[in-house]
Amino acid sequence: MNDSKQWRVSIKHPRLLVFYCLCLSFLTACNQDSASNHDTSPSVDLGPDLTVDIGESVHLSPTIKNLDTNTISYLWIQTSGNPISLPDNNSSYIAFTPLVNDLLEFEVTVTDNQEQEYKDAVSVTVLPENGQYTAQLNWTAPTENENGSTLTNLAGYKIYYGQSITNLDVSIVVNNPLETSYDIKNLDSDNSYFFCISAYSATGSESKCSDTVSIL
Structure with a gap:
């Protein structure tokens, strides 16, 4: 007769254990994904270059990430093309209507309360009308x-x-x-x-x- 004893461990709530394991795996995966994809660096993005027709309204506004928009300032400058009148170059956006065929370029500088500057630029191609x-x-x-x-x-x-x-x-x-x-x-x-x-x-x-x- 074999005197060795076999020990058995019973689980009263196996479904609960499986659920716990699944949750643990899910949270681990989420934390790893969050750590790899969450970028906290401040950035300013004016988006892709634009192509518009003569007489078409243009609205330029940067996308601000990881900056307190209540404590930042703006400065817009035109770097190329026939001069466009900018009523307020310290606004969070600029809007205008080009009247001539042109290549316009603009730059925005966003400054935070620590005097750090973040810049981006965009070009606007104004197409001639009807050839x-x-x-x-x-x-x-x-x-x-x-x-x-x-x-x-x-x-x-x-x-x-x-x-x-x-x-x-x-x-x-x-x-x-x-x-x-x-x-x-x-x-x-x-x-x-x-x-x-x-x-x-x-x-x-x-x-x-x-x-x-x-x-x-």
């Missing part, structure tokens, strides 16, 4: 006559442009001496254009044309 585009010309108002004397009777400007640098056959009169920009619309995107600007006085005298600029 046409607008050329925005900008210039600096003259202050002297060609002989070096002070200019006191500036009356306006004349813009000359055309598809050949030797034949600027279209002219536009800007009869406001305070204007320093002008939009020429409905230009054919398949053609090249050349532009120059002159100033004229109240007596009708006209300056030499500026250096010619081109859009190819």
Whole structure:
């Protein structure tokens, strides 16, 4: 006869034990996943670059992560393209409507209460409408006559442009001496254009044309 004894352990609530084991496994897996995926680093994200049509509203607002939005400040700057009027460059967002074919670039700097800065940038491509585009010309108002004397009777400007640098056959009169920009619309995107600007006085005298600029 075999005198060895066999010990048996009985479990009164086997389902409870299985449930406990499953919960323990689930919590362990969740904790491991949380530790690997939870990123507490502060970040600022303006999202992907945008492509819009002329006249389409643009709204730029950064996604802020792991920063107290009640204690941060904003600074927006435009780094490329024709100048866009930003009524408040310290706002949490900017909004505008581009009126000309352009490539605009903006940067936002977010500063926390510890003076740490976080930056991001985004570009906005403004497409021409219906195969046409607008050329925005900008210039600096003259202050002297060609002989070096002070200019006191500036009356306006004349813009000359055309598809050949030797034949600027279209002219536009800007009869406001305070204007320093002008939009020429409905230009054919398949053609090249050349532009120059002159100033004229109240007596009708006209300056030499500026250096010619081109859009190819």
